[in-house]
Amino acid sequence: MARRRFFVDQVRKGEAEITGDEAHHLTRVLRVEAGQKFEISDGARVWLASVEEARKAVVRFAVLEELPAGPELPPVTLYLALIKFDRFEWAVEKATELGVARIVPVQAERSDYGLFQGSQKRGERWRRIAHEAGEQSRRLRPPEVAEAVKFADAVKSAAAHRIWLDEQPGAKPLAAAFSFAPGDTVSHDTDSGDTLPGDTLPNDSCSLLIGPEGGWADSERHALAAAGWTGASLGPMVLRAETAVCAALAVVSQMWMAAHAE
Numbered sequence: 001m002a003r004r005r006f007f008v009d010q011v012r013k014g015e016a017e018i019t020g021d022e023a024h025h026l027t028r029v030l031r032v033e034a035g036q037k038f039e040i041s042d043g044a045r046v047w048l049a050s051v052e053e054a055r056k057a058v059v060r061f062a063v064l065e066e067l068p069a070g071p072e073l074p075p076v077t078l079y080l081a082l083i084k085f086d087r088f089e090w091a092v093e094k095a096t097e098l099g100v101a102r103i104v105p106v107q108a109e110r111s112d113y114g115l116f117q118g119s120q121k122r123g124e125r126w127r128r129i130a131h132e133a134g135e136q137s138r139r140l141r142p143p144e145v146a147e148a149v150k151f152a153d154a155v156k157s158a159a160a161h162r163i164w165l166d167e168q169p170g171a172k173p174l175a176a177a178f179s180f181a182p183g184d185t186v187s188h189d190t191d192s193g194d195t196l197p198g199d200t201l202p203n204d205s206c207s208l209l210i211g212p213e214g215g216w217a218d219s220e221r222h223a224l225a226a227a228g229w230t231g232a233s234l235g236p237m238v239l240r241a242e243t244a245v246c247a248a249l250a251v252v253s254q255m256w257m258a259a260h261a262e
Helices: 020-029 085-097 115-119 123-136 218-226 241-260
Strands: 005-007 015-019 037-041 046-054 058-067 076-081 102-107 161-165 206-210 230-233
Touching: 005 123, 015 020, 015 046, 020 058, 037 058, 076 085, 076 241, 085 102, 085 123, 085 241, 102 115, 102 123, 206 241, 218 230
Parallel strands: 005 037, 076 102, 076 206, 161 206, 161 230
Antiparallel strands: 015 058, 037 046, 046 058
């Protein structure tokens, strides 16, 4: 069974520590004890480490050896319209497990009244959820969870690929929605000659925008199209927002893996 991984602020002179509430969680909930071995990451490198001291206020590690950091994850920012907070938290957890780099809550026209104001008090909780999910899924670092923004600010994303998910008929499939710049190196299906969109994301940034219950207002669709975003579909079924998060990130992750396959 794979060892658990914990995030630390820094590794200095072969030592690292976790303090505060997280140390309390490790010792009281996870029952971490001196002598046990775990992986630790400072967000850039990974080590195998032994617990030297485990108290309520602090857990100290001694580095044993450096480990391979593992593959980088695709540079995807998830712009997620604010939905009921229990479902939003579930989406944060699953988006973290699926490798998203950044999560930005968005106030859409059809987001429930009061969610934007309420989100101001939820940021730290969402970051803690992402932190714990990042450790559980053995990421190198947790995603950034930004403060909530208004829809007009989300539209300003400057990512190479900017895609909003839409349930309206006629939207192209998500995997076909990525645009290609002149000179991009893409591969072709040797049987059909078709371009394979999964081979076009080597290092490109991507922004995915997923709407609230009730979907997008027509004014929002017009604003996105005018700003150069591409509308895309996950299929004929109408999905809950948190389900769409999982489906969309799984598609992008598979495309990114195919682009990096040797």
